[in-house]
Amino acid sequence: MVKVVLLCNRATVSLQGDRLMERSDPTKVAILGGGRGGRALLDLLHQIPSIEIVGIADSDPAAPGLQRARELKVPVTTNVPDLISDHGVGLLLDVTGDPEMEAYLHAHKLPTAEILSGSASRLLWKLIQHESKLEAELLHSEKLAGIGSFAAGIAHDINNPLQLILGLAENLTVERDLAAVHEQARDIIEAVKQTSAICRDLTRYSRRASPHGNVMVSVNGKLDEALKIARYASSFHDIEMIKHYQSGAAVTGNPDELLHVLVNLITNAVHAMERRGGTLTLETTLLDGQVGVRISDTGCGIAPDNIPEIFEPFFTTKAPGKGTGLGLYNVKTIINKMHGTIAVDSQIDKGTTVTLTFPNAEPVGQGWPS
Amino acid sequence: MNEFKSGFFVGGEACEGRVLVVDDEPDIRKVVKMTLEKSGYEVIEAENGEKAIDVINSGENRLLLDVVICDIRMPKINGAEAVAYFRSNYPRVPLVVLTGFPDPDMATSFLRQGVVDYLVKPVQGETLRSAVARAIEQRELARL
Numbered sequence: 083m084v085k086v087v088l089l090c091n092r093a094t095v096s097l098q099g100d101r102l103m104e105r106s107d108p109t110k111v112a113i114l115g116g117g118r119g120g121r122a123l124l125d126l127l128h129q130i131p132s133i134e135i136v137g138i139a140d141s142d143p144a145a146p147g148l149q150r151a152r153e154l155k156v157p158v159t160t161n162v163p164d165l166i167s168d169h170g171v172g173l174l175l176d177v178t179g180d181p182e183m184e185a186y187l188h189a190h191k192l193p194t195a196e197i198l199s200g201s202a203s204r205l206l207w208k209l210i211q212h213e214s215k216l217e218a219e220l221l222h223s224e225k226l227a228g229i230g231s232f233a234a235g236i237a238h239d240i241n242n243p244l245q246l247i248l249g250l251a252e253n254l255t256v257e258r259d260l261a262a263v264h265e266q267a268r269d270i271i272e273a274v275k276q277t278s279a280i281c282r283d284l285t286r287y288s289r290r291a292s293p294h295g296n297v298m299v300s301v302n303g304k305l306d307e308a309l310k311i312a313r314y315a316s317s318f319h320d321i322e323m324i325k326h327y328q329s330g331a332a333v334t335g336n337p338d339e340l341l342h343v344l345v346n347l348i349t350n351a352v353h354a355m356e357r358r359g360g361t362l363t364l365e366t367t368l369l370d371g372q373v374g375v376r377i378s379d380t381g382c383g384i385a386p387d388n389i390p391e392i393f394e395p396f397f398t399t400k401a402p403g404k405g406t407g408l409g410l411y412n413v414k415t416i417i418n419k420m421h422g423t424i425a426v427d428s429q430i431d432k433g434t435t436v437t438l439t440f441p442n443a444e445p446v447g448q449g450w451p452s
Numbered sequence: 453m454n455e456f457k458s459g460f461f462v463g464g465e466a467c468e469g470r471v472l473v474v475d476d477e478p479d480i481r482k483v484v485k486m487t488l489e490k491s492g493y494e495v496i497e498a499e500n501g502e503k504a505i506d507v508i509n510s511g512e513n514r515l516l517l518d519v520v521i522c523d524i525r526m527p528k529i530n531g532a533e534a535v536a537y538f539r540s541n542y543p544r545v546p547l548v549v550l551t552g553f554p555d556p557d558m559a560t561s562f563l564r565q566g567v568v569d570y571l572v573k574p575v576q577g578e579t580l581r582s583a584v585a586r587a588i589e590q591r592e593l594a595r596l
Contacts, residue, residue, distance in 0.1 A: 238553055239552075241552035
């Protein structure tokens, strides 16, 4: 249990408040300890543009935090004195859990560097754990809010086969031609299968993202799965589909979260073409160890003024009740977690292209999970 | 005999009227056609609003079409647009909406535009037949 006392100096806050918000040079941070805590800190801090991680140190070169740092191209060292003598470092984050480390840091740090260690760093670790729980909650609620907009699509896709089933069944009560009876019974069976597939797809999509996390995921398979789901969210009438898939495009990540990202992006693309129809292009590429995923529409485009804001939480141009404003925010969060990037290229009335890039997952000689 | 009755003879059988079914799902057109043909209606089909407008503007349909049964969620010209077109260009042809999505606001708006009935799939043959019969009655009344 960490007990906290909050101390706040009003004068300092009011004097520095505005300037702190606008300060552009990043806070330079060094992380000491590459265990679970170090790794979680790394994952969190590297997503924040105003923080620069100058390095992470651990005596064990195979520590998980150091491995992650190598993936993120953050400098890694087993030499603590080297790291803390770096002149740029403004904050030393000690998550070693080693009481001697704290004393060592106080004795050897540069005068300009501040230290976060002991119970303060344990508190930070707890906040990070809490934050990741909240993030999962947010993701799930945004997904559920989105499913609300599927109602029209689901009703359409269930009631049409039901109409067929009812009509054929009514006819069967009076039909005398045996061949016709057989044919109509087969049509009913097909219609029932079609209807139950809808429920299966939706329950799979609406479940909470599986916690077991990172596995190798085939991007092409996920794109096709996302297309099926996105058809409930918006009408694909008058939309021409083009697919260019590069076989073997695979990434490492949580499959449910990747599906969520793709459903979001495809739905946005289709909504952008709602008025006039257009072409939806899905493309995957594999180049220099990078997997590219491109989702392009020929829709209304995004106003240049809005582009910097689209990943901000609660930003939406949709009518009230039509969007949560959390879609692209969650997309960005998931992509950051997967060590990917997202780029948006848009022209008013011409269309939008969203490009995702991920490190290619190394095939492990087993089947491709879908 | 009512000399204004639009019924005519097809292959020696009495025809109750000519119905245009507009739906993008071939299965729905098939089953609606099956249901209505059993009651003596002649059924013609269109797969979207655009085709429906072509059909009503072609040849004898201009005069002989008795009822239009129209889906809402369709490509090209959707049901709402098609209904608006029919109401302003062929106000004497009664319309029945047959949709997969129950939407009270939309239903009210259609009924205000003079649509005879707003039916939500799945609908029983009997309900469909009585909606069509009522629509034809309205058409007869409009001609008097």
